[in-house]
Amino acid sequence: MRPLWTIAAGIALLATTALPASADPNPYGDPNLVSMFDGKTLDGWTQAADGQFKVQNGAIHANGTARGWVYYTKQQAGTFRWIFNVRQVKGNHAPTVLIWGTTAPIRDALSAIQFQPPNGGHWDYRPGHNNGGGSLFKQFPHTKFDVKKWAQCELIADQTTGVARMACCPLPDKATTCKATEVLRFTDKTAGRVGPLAIQIHNKGINDEYKGLYLESPVVTKPGEFITT
Numbered sequence: 001m002r003p004l005w006t007i008a009a010g011i012a013l014l015a016t017t018a019l020p021a022s023a024d025p026n027p028y029g030d031p032n033l034v035s036m037f038d039g040k041t042l043d044g045w046t047q048a049a050d051g052q053f054k055v056q057n058g059a060i061h062a063n064g065t066a067r068g069w070v071y072y073t074k075q076q077a078g079t080f081r082w083i084f085n086v087r088q089v090k091g092n093h094a095p096t097v098l099i100w101g102t103t104a105p106i107r108d109a110l111s112a113i114q115f116q117p118p119n120g121g122h123w124d125y126r127p128g129h130n131n132g133g134g135s136l137f138k139q140f141p142h143t144k145f146d147v148k149k150w151a152q153c154e155l156i157a158d159q160t161t162g163v164a165r166m167a168c169c170p171l172p173d174k175a176t177t178c179k180a181t182e183v184l185r186f187t188d189k190t191a192g193r194v195g196p197l198a199i200q201i202h203n204k205g206i207n208d209e210y211k212g213l214y215l216e217s218p219v220v221t222k223p224g225e226f227i228t229t
Contacts, residue, residue: 026214027176028083028228030221033214036072036197044074052201059211062201064090069098069110071198072215078159078194080217083228084210085171086117088147091206094121095147098198099157099164100191101125110198113186118151118168119144120183126191138185145170152178152212154228156219159192167226180228 026033036044039058047053048068054061060070078100086095094116101112107127114123120140124133145151150171157164164187167180199210221227 030216030227032216032220036213036215037211044072045070046073059209060199062206062208064205064207066204067201069198069200071196075215075217076194076196077215077217078192079219080157080215081219082155082197083214085150085152085212086208086210087150089207089209091208093202093206094119095208096200096202098200099155099195100193101195101198103196109200110196112195113164113191114200115155115166115184117153117166118147120166122184136186136188140182142181142183152180152228154180154226156224156226158224162189162192163187167229180226182229
């Protein structure tokens with residue numbers, strides 16, 4: 001019969017090997033959010049051209065080499081919740097993200113709908129459009145956020161209705177979240193589609209940074225509602 005101490009040791013070893021430590025939970029209280037970025041590598045992301053992005057100080061950092069984008073390749077999404085933190089280190093155009101685009105074929109800006117966090121600028125890159133979108137976009141008044149400081153943004157989109165909304169807020173120093181306000185809404189039932197979620201660099205010379213990126217698709221928690229406002 002084995003001594004009790006050897007049995008206890010075996011149980012302890014099993015606990016350490018069979019039950020790996022879980023990833024840090026997201027700060028939004030939504031268990032269905034999936035982390036899109038490990039803070040160390042660009043695994044799961046594809047660049048328009050090599051060398052346009054790197055990981056710097058725990059953030060996806062645009063090197064400013066050229067106009068381009070990096071898109072998430074582990075999952076495309078049509079109806080989703082996308083949360084991230086963003087700031088601009090240097091640049092002459094607002095940070096930009098792309099939704100409801102396509103990678104087959106790949107055209108400029110992925111033929112996508114562009115949202116400009118955190119203040120709510122926009123563009124419509126779909127073939128036959130390539131314009132500011134006019135009445136398809138509605139901007140909401142708010143105190144202008146400083147793009148040089150970290151901001152939190154949440155995008156919620158519904159493929160079936162063609163409605164996509166963005167809420168943002170300035171992220172105080174050492175804070176993990178902030179209470180957001182809606183800054184932009186897009187509506188076009190013909191626009192909703194399953195496509196890549198992408199970070200766009202609008203011009204050469206822009207250094208934008210993103211971190212704390214989370215995706216929920218399908219949306220289980222409060223469909224059609226913000227969880228950060």
